[in-house]
Amino acid sequence: MYTDTGSPIRFGDGELRFGDGSPAVITPQLPNTFPPGLNLPTEVGFVTYSIEHTFPGPGQYIISYLEANRNEGVLNIANSVNTTFYIETEIIIDPFLGCSNTPVLLVPPIDKACTGVAFFHNPGAFDPDGDSLSYEFVVPKMNKNSDVIAYLDPNTKTFYDRIGLNYGTANEAGNGQPIFEIDPVTGTITWDAPGAPGEYNIAFKIIEWRKIAGTWVQQGYVIRNMQIIVEDCNNQRPELEVPPDLCVVAGETIEFDVFGTDPDFDSVKIEAFSQIFSINPSPASFTPTPIRFQFLAAGIKARQTLTWETECSHIKDQPYQVTFKIT
The missing domain is CATH 2.60.40 (Immunoglobulin-like)
Known part of the structure; x- marks a missing residue:
């Protein structure tokens, strides 16, 4: 879990569920850490919580985590400070499909962008078992089967109107509307180009696929929530x-x-x-x-x-x- 070190609130007191009917685990409060290999941005910490769990048998399970602490002032989520933070992962236990590990995401889900300058981000995901991965946007959730209230895509017109940008020419080249998309094969997110400065939250699903007897079979998925901080920069993209x-x-x-x-x-x-x-x-x-x-x-x-x-x-x-x- 990535955390805001400028906030007094710490990771913990959330509900970790395994989707098999077992009681929820209340996570302990844990301090921020700063692993050197992650090269985290300023005021960003990292928290790891580990637990062992034995599932009752083969099946399809949704592992989820729910916590009250979502950042205040997110532009594209209504009343974000009072909106719970929720993520989930689906695992499929099937002896006929073989063992499966969930994808590993190497790039931190907090990134910065500049108004009017094309933004690119890739989560750096890989599958330890060599399964294929596909990517798609989803609406961030505040609970199981419940989307956050009044979510807007970051390239929605209102975020350009509020700072006086012409939406029809708001991409970096100045010749078209801004786009916000994810490559379904590589996972690269393109926002060409951001509008109003501020914090935006997005979510995307990474789906595992394994080819069995000539047919691609879904092995489960991981959902990642991501924060993009847009600044009014006087800067050109490297x-x-x-x-x-x-x-x-x-x-x-x-x-x-x-x-x-x-x-x-x-x-x-x-x-x-x-x-x-x-x-x-x-x-x-x-x-x-x-x-x-x-x-x-x-x-x-x-x-x-x-x-x-x-x-x-x-x-x-x-x-x-x-x-x-x-x-």
């Missing part, structure tokens, strides 16, 4: 230079540079998120480390190097995805 997709033979070493530039020559930070950095044996590296902001000037680019000595044990049906982020 750019990444990333090589095209690769196909290599197991045993070969992959090595390439990722470059970052900025039209304003602001310092930038390049991050990478992927399963390959934690794979065992022979994980990949992204150097230099620790990741820091790098100085830019005319003719000087930021640079990070990805290196991975692949092995036969790394072979799998689905490709490995690496998400690069420049800030």
